[in-house]
Amino acid sequence: MLKDELFGSHDTKFSTVEPIHLGDAHRCPQCGEPIGMLPQVPPFRGVLELYGAALGDFVESSGYDFLISERMAEAFRAEGLxxxxxxHPVEVVRVHRKRRGPIPSTVPRYFAVTACFGRGAVDEARSLIRRDEPVTCPECRGSGADTIHGFTLEPGTWQGEDIFRPRGLRGDIVVSERFAEFVQRHGFTNMKLTPIEQFVWDPGHKGPPAPSS
Structure with a gap:
């Protein structure tokens, strides 16, 4: 799982500014329901909010988009991930320092990217996920999660993408072992990687679901 490193030394966020242009929603080819939020389309303009000591290589934004630094974008392409x-190039209007410290004298170039909707599907039987409603469509598996206490993918569904959003958890980003090694080797910042079997998201402190009978 890929998340930003909240409260880390390179904790950085991005807020878009008006005007914001939105495209058409992705739709499930089987049930026709929209998949996720409306995607933003260029141009991308906004404010970097700096909470850490320095700007990060990975920056969360709104919707399914996030920012990566130019050095990360170049390495990603060069290594064939x-x-x-x-x-898409991002225009940084300004840097807003959210905690004490100097504003960076230089700002790296950033690009707006999104992780693809992958074919990898959550294995409901072998995952510890509380759903707010049953999964009804076998294609998109669009159903929200109340809690996650580790999950796994159905064997044979992942098609080798290095970074993707899985069916059944479209709001989360899963990465390959090769991607994790890529991040570590280059020292990219503001990225927290957790094995999906160990990933916990439980904002309401409900605990894991009861075992199925």
Whole structure:
């Protein structure tokens, strides 16, 4: 699982500014329901909000988009990794320092990207996920999660993307072992990687679901 490193030394966020242009929603080819939020389309303009000591290589934004630094974008392409879409240049209007400290004298170039919707599907039987409603469509598996206490993918569904959003958990980003090694080797910042079997998200402190009978 890929998340930003909240409260880390490179904790950075991005807020878009008006005007914001939105495209058409992705729709499930089987049930026709929209998949996720409306995607933002270029141009991308906004404010970097700096909470850490320095700007990060990975920056969360609104919707399914996030920012990566130019050095990360170049390395991703050069090494032939897969799963990122877009690579739209971002205009940084300003840097807003959210905690004490100097504003950076230089700001790296950023690109707006999104992780593709992958074919990898959550294995409901072998995952510890509380759903707010049953999964009804076998294709998109669009159903929200109340809690996650580790999950796994159905064997044979992942098609090798290095970064993607899985069916059944479209709001989360899964990465390959190769991607994790890529991040570690280059020292990219503001990225927290957790094995999916150990990932916990439980904002209401409800605990894991009861075992199925």
């Amino acid at each position: 897969t799963g990122l879409l877009g690579f």
